[in-house]
Amino acid sequence: MPEVRALNKAAGEPATLLSVSGIDVGYGRVGVLQDVSLAVVEGQICAIVGSNGAGKSTLLKAISGLLAPTKGEISYQGESIGGLSPARIVQKGLLHVAEGRRLFRHQSVRSNLDLGLYGAGLTREDERGRLTEVLGMFPVLSEKLDLAAGGLSGGQQQMLAIGQALMRSPRLLMLDEPSLGLAPVVVDQVLETLQKLRSQGCTVILVEQLVERALEICDACVVMQHGRVIGRGTADEVTASGLIEHAYGAV
Template identity: 40%
Template sequence: MLKLDGVSAKYGKYLSIKDIDIDVVEGEIVVLLGANGAGKSTTFKTISGLLKATSGKILFNDVPIHQTAPEKIVQMGIVQCAEDRKLFPYMNVEQNLMMGGYIHRKRKAQLKQSLNDVFELFPILYEKRNEAAGLLSGGQQQMLAIGRAYMAKPKLMLLDEPSIGLAPLIVEQMFESIKNINQEGTTILLAEQNAFAALSIAKKGYVYENGQIALQGTADELLSNQEVRKAYIGA
């Protein structure tokens, strides 16, 4: 479904990612592991078209997208859920969700069904649907951010650090929800520092170091790798 072939990208003169090769097969959950600043978010921004690749190719269902405008990429079926959530704090929960379904705004029945799907996935959001997004707890805000991305009914969802700053119980619920979204037919590319939780639901993973991929393998291979365990699992 998604292929990055030798992708590099810069912020100004700073080379943030270099020669990135990633393959995501339809239906998979694939995780990008690495410390802050390793290049995971830059990779997402480059896939989304928010940052242009300086070299290499990005293919989505065999169609090159590395020169495509971000709004066109969303219409093709790739939706990103940013690390810092980017909610509209003064709009209520339901209004935030409806913004996520903007590309389907002329399909009223589909929007209503998508809204029901999100409320089924995150029942607390139904209870809070008339409350301002800025008044929600951190966990609820993350649910809203994921729910808003899901409203677009993406083929591929890019989830950037969904567990950051959340309590362990909420993290467990979050990853269960991500697994459910995947089982409903959405392919997931997940950037995470919580290696154990991410690899427990992923098919395979890539480990970033200093803007490059240092290691890759199946989830089981990475979980059993002593370097990965020492760096990201603490064992």
């Protein structure tokens, strides 16, 4: 397996925005991740795939500071972020859209978007600018600003959950199963949005059960099984290696 590359722009290497080195993570005494390492290159979409229970969500929670690794290092923009609170990590532009679209269902679409800016310390003018940008990305939400989030369709709720994160202009956006429960045409829209974000320079980590769809749009892929990384490479490399089938076959 290739070693995790360090931030090394000067040498013409791709710039690593996030690097996870040898982390162990668990819940209380229950160990889940073992010796997980990966590097995410700035401006790319990195897909993380693996069957249910492989540890994908646990990995995202560790990166966003919700779970503390018992071993190893996580660095972002060349600095260690291990031990920082989730709020500090968000302030650095690293956003996590959790599984299951955690919105305030009884609050309006507008309030949910505004909540994305909680603690950001922007001027009113900048806040309005962000809202305009996000609504430009998801025009359907502009017609629904005063409706309760819980009344939106599943696809619109997913757009809102992503929109809430985009209010912070993330440098690195992590999405956990964004297509869950969505109709295929809506999945297309979500994946198109991620490609658009990449074209604007945003780096994306995508955890996705629709593996083939994730492989179509990703620049790099990490395959997990039983709490470990069992392979990484381009979509073609991991497909040709048979690792994907292995990861899903051996449940």
